[in-house]
Amino acid sequence: MDLLTRFTTHIYQRHLFTKKDRLLLAISGGVDSVVLGALCKRAGFDMGIAHCNFQLRGADSDADELFVKRLAETWNVPFYSIRFNTRVFAEENKLSVQEAARALRYEWFGELRKRELYDYVLTGHHANDDIETLLMSFFRGTGINGLTGIKEKNGAVIRPLLFAKRTELEQYLNEQSLSFVQDASNLKDHYTRNFIRNRLLPQVAGIYPEVEQNLIGNIHRFQEAYALYQQSVAQYRKKLVSRKGSELYIPVLLLLKTAAPATVLFEIISDYGFSAAQLPEVLALTESDPGKFIKSATHRVIRDRKHLIIAPLAAAAGSRVLVEAPGDYFFEAGTLKIRRRKKEGAIPVAADTAWIDARLLTFPLTLRPWKTGDYFYPLGMNKKKKVARFLIDLKLTATQKEQVWVLEMGQKIVWIVGLRIDNRFRITDTTGEIIEIHYKK
Structure with missing residues (x-):
C-alpha cells in the first residue's frame, strides 16, 4: 500500500478530519512538513499553509520562508507567514530558544486558525518524533502519561503522520521528486532531541535492529495502559x-x-x-x-x-488595598507610586515600572495578593494565561510566589506587580497620556 493510500486510510479510520474541514498546515519546508502538504494536496483536502520565521539562522531562515511561499503558490493554496524575535522572547520569559519557538508558533497557529476560519491545524510530526519524545520523557523521569508519546489529536491540533517513519517520508519525497529545505541545526547534537536521533538510536539499532518498530509498539501499549490507569485513578479519586x-x-x-x-x-x-x-x-x-x-x-x-x-492558601487579613486615585500606596510587599503624565521618552525596561494607557484605566483599583483562578493576558500575547502557570514558568520559589501581588480594575488584572503588565492595558502609538506605576520593595 503506497503512502498516500495509507495516509487517507489512517485519517478516516482514526476519524481525524474529513473533506468538509478546512486544514491549516504548519509547513517549515523540511521533509516531514513538505510530505504532509503534498499528501493533503493530492488527497484533495481544503488547505492553507502557515510558516513561522523564527529569525534564528539569518539568511537561511528568510530563504526557508521564501521556499514555503513558492510551495504554496505551486499548490495554489493560501499562504500565511509571521516573523518572531525568538531570542528576545526567550530571554524575557526565561525560556530556552526551543521552548520559546514552540510557545510562539502554537499561539500564532491558534489565532490564525480562528481568524481565517480553519477547522484544524496540522503538523508534520511522524513516528520517529514520537520515539524521540518517549525517550526524552523516560530519561528525564516521568509518570505513565509521559510514556504515551505525542498526542495525535490535541484540541484543534492534529498530527496525522504519526503512523509513518522518517524513512518512509524520505522515500515518498524522492519518488515524487519533491524539493525541501534542510535546517542545518537538525544535524547538530547539542540539542537533546538531535542527540537521540543522530547518535543514540543508531547505536542502539546496532544491537537491536528493530528498535524503532519495537518502541512504536511500546508507545501503543503504553497508551492503552494509560487509558486503564486513568479509569482506575478516577475510581480511587471518587472513593477517597x-x-x-x-x-x-x-x-x-x-x-x-x-x-x-x-x-x-x-x-x-x-x-x-x-x-x-x-x-x-x-x-x-x-x-x-x-x-x-x-x-x-x-x-x-x-x-x-x-x-x-x-x-x-489564605490571603493575609487586611491585605486588600483600595487605590482610589494616583498617589502613594503602602502594602505588605512594598510601595506603589502612581502618577498620571504625558507619554514622553522610551518605555522603561525595568520590571519595577509599568506604563499603562490612561484611557483604559478607571479608578478605583484594587491591590491584592494573587489567588488561585487568577488569569491575565501577558504583554505581547492575545491569549489568557493563569497567573499560577505564569509564576511557575518564571521558576519563582514558593516564598517568592507568596509575595506576588496584582493590581486589578474590576475583574481585570492590570499588572502583576513588578513582573508583567496585562496586554489589554499596554500603551500604543496613539497613547497620549499614561499612568506610570513604580514599585519599590
Missing part, C-alpha cells in the same frame, strides 16, 4: 476525596490501604500545583503529627487527625 467548601479531604488510613498510595496521592495533589519532587514530603504527612503541612504555590496539604486536607 470528599469536598467541604473550598477544601478537599482524603482519609489517611483509606489512602494507605490502596494498592499504590503514592501514585494515587500524586494524581490528586498534582491538580493543585504540587510537583513530583514534593510527593515524598506530602506522603510523609501520613505519618506526621496533626497540624504539619506542605505548600504549593496555591495550596497547602495539611495533616489533620484522620485526613489530609487540601486547602487554598
Whole structure:
C-alpha cells in the first residue's frame, strides 16, 4: 500500500478530519512538513499553509520562508507567514530558544486558525518524533502519561503522520521528486532531541535492529495502559476525596490501604500545583503529627487527625488595598507610586515600572495578593494565561510566589506587580497620556 493510500486510510479510520474541514498546515519546508502538504494536496483536502520565521539562522531562515511561499503558490493554496524575535522572547520569559519557538508558533497557529476560519491545524510530526519524545520523557523521569508519546489529536491540533517513519517520508519525497529545505541545526547534537536521533538510536539499532518498530509498539501499549490507569485513578479519586467548601479531604488510613498510595496521592495533589519532587514530603504527612503541612504555590496539604486536607492558601487579613486615585500606596510587599503624565521618552525596561494607557484605566483599583483562578493576558500575547502557570514558568520559589501581588480594575488584572503588565492595558502609538506605576520593595 503506497503512502498516500495509507495516509487517507489512517485519517478516516482514526476519524481525524474529513473533506468538509478546512486544514491549516504548519509547513517549515523540511521533509516531514513538505510530505504532509503534498499528501493533503493530492488527497484533495481544503488547505492553507502557515510558516513561522523564527529569525534564528539569518539568511537561511528568510530563504526557508521564501521556499514555503513558492510551495504554496505551486499548490495554489493560501499562504500565511509571521516573523518572531525568538531570542528576545526567550530571554524575557526565561525560556530556552526551543521552548520559546514552540510557545510562539502554537499561539500564532491558534489565532490564525480562528481568524481565517480553519477547522484544524496540522503538523508534520511522524513516528520517529514520537520515539524521540518517549525517550526524552523516560530519561528525564516521568509518570505513565509521559510514556504515551505525542498526542495525535490535541484540541484543534492534529498530527496525522504519526503512523509513518522518517524513512518512509524520505522515500515518498524522492519518488515524487519533491524539493525541501534542510535546517542545518537538525544535524547538530547539542540539542537533546538531535542527540537521540543522530547518535543514540543508531547505536542502539546496532544491537537491536528493530528498535524503532519495537518502541512504536511500546508507545501503543503504553497508551492503552494509560487509558486503564486513568479509569482506575478516577475510581480511587471518587472513593477517597470528599469536598467541604473550598477544601478537599482524603482519609489517611483509606489512602494507605490502596494498592499504590503514592501514585494515587500524586494524581490528586498534582491538580493543585504540587510537583513530583514534593510527593515524598506530602506522603510523609501520613505519618506526621496533626497540624504539619506542605505548600504549593496555591495550596497547602495539611495533616489533620484522620485526613489530609487540601486547602487554598489564605490571603493575609487586611491585605486588600483600595487605590482610589494616583498617589502613594503602602502594602505588605512594598510601595506603589502612581502618577498620571504625558507619554514622553522610551518605555522603561525595568520590571519595577509599568506604563499603562490612561484611557483604559478607571479608578478605583484594587491591590491584592494573587489567588488561585487568577488569569491575565501577558504583554505581547492575545491569549489568557493563569497567573499560577505564569509564576511557575518564571521558576519563582514558593516564598517568592507568596509575595506576588496584582493590581486589578474590576475583574481585570492590570499588572502583576513588578513582573508583567496585562496586554489589554499596554500603551500604543496613539497613547497620549499614561499612568506610570513604580514599585519599590
